[in-house]
Amino acid sequence: MLSINELTYAFPGTGPIFQKINLRVEPGEFVSVIGPSGSGKSTLFKLITGLLEPDQGEIGIKGVYLGARLGKVGYMPQKDLLLPWRTVLDNVMLPLEVEGRRGSLPEVQKWLSRFGLSGYEKAFPDELSGGMRQRAAFLRTIMTGKELLLLDEPFGALDALTKRNMHSWLLGLWEELQKTVLFITHDLEEAILLSDRIYLLGGPDVQEWKVGLSRPRNSEQIYQPEFIELRRELERLIHHEN
Numbered sequence: 001m002l003s004i005n006e007l008t009y010a011f012p013g014t015g016p017i018f019q020k021i022n023l024r025v026e027p028g029e030f031v032s033v034i035g036p037s038g039s040g041k042s043t044l045f046k047l048i049t050g051l052l053e054p055d056q057g058e059i060g061i062k063g064v065y066l067g068a069r070l071g072k073v074g075y076m077p078q079k080d081l082l083l084p085w086r087t088v089l090d091n092v093m094l095p096l097e098v099e100g101r102r103g104s105l106p107e108v109q110k111w112l113s114r115f116g117l118s119g120y121e122k123a124f125p126d127e128l129s130g131g132m133r134q135r136a137a138f139l140r141t142i143m144t145g146k147e148l149l150l151l152d153e154p155f156g157a158l159d160a161l162t163k164r165n166m167h168s169w170l171l172g173l174w175e176e177l178q179k180t181v182l183f184i185t186h187d188l189e190e191a192i193l194l195s196d197r198i199y200l201l202g203g204p205d206v207q208e209w210k211v212g213l214s215r216p217r218n219s220e221q222i223y224q225p226e227f228i229e230l231r232r233e234l235e236r237l238i239h240h241e242n
């Protein structure tokens with residue numbers, strides 16, 4: 001679904017953030033990208049979407065290495081999630097509008113309900129709770145209809161309890177929709193609980209882990225020895241590289 005080969009990138013006038021890194025995501029996988037703040041997680045997404053161009057190396061989506069990439073992925077950026085002057089419905093319909101498509105209202109209503117947003121169609125973003133705003137932004141990403149979703153710290157601003165609810169909700173949705181997800185987080189527990197594999201950024205190289213926990217996942221798995229062991233290992237590496 002996604003292959004990144006020998007990618008090198010530096011912002012002008014600075015040392016490289018990435019030096020010949022390789023990264024792959026298979027169809028249907030849930031893969032997390034973790035790393036300390038400033039390690040280049042958001043930059044990686046901007047390179048994948050084509051908002052930034054690699055200095056060297058190549059990025060392919062479904063085996064296509066040339067041409068525009070932004071239209072091939074569903075991208076949920078870290079900031080500026082919803083347009084405050086548009087209602088929930090108009091925000092969610094935006095990807096269709098941009099492509100000049102018309103969504104069927106009953107279809108969208110079904111989605112709004114699936115995302116716990118029924119009855120809020122005409123509400124504005126600042127009238128919603130944090131969790132609802134994230135779900136609306138996520139639904140807008142789903143409405144792009146893309147198979148590969150890039151989610152940049154979607155739950156970063158949520159309190160622990162809301163976050164936990166969002167995790168089981170997201171896992172259920174991912175299993176149902178069979179999307180491929182690349183997920184940025186700085187929350188190790190979240191990364192392990194959700195993912196098949198984890199990439200750690202920090203320094204110009206990346207490291208990769210497989211998460212051996214069974215699926216379907218549930219929040220009780222955070223107490224399993226494999227979970228605790230992996231968490232300890234990742235924590236050690238992140239602090240070391242800080």
Ligand code: ADP
Binds near residue numbers: 037038044
């Ligand atoms: P993360 O998402 O992991 O916190 P970012 O990808 O946002 O990290 O940033 C990685 C590094 O690149 C940081 O040191 C940041 O200051 C720098 N950076 C990000 N955007 C720019 C930019 N437009 N110009 C110059 N440096 C940038």
Ligand code: MG
Binds near residue numbers: 041042043078
């Ligand atoms: Mg970031």
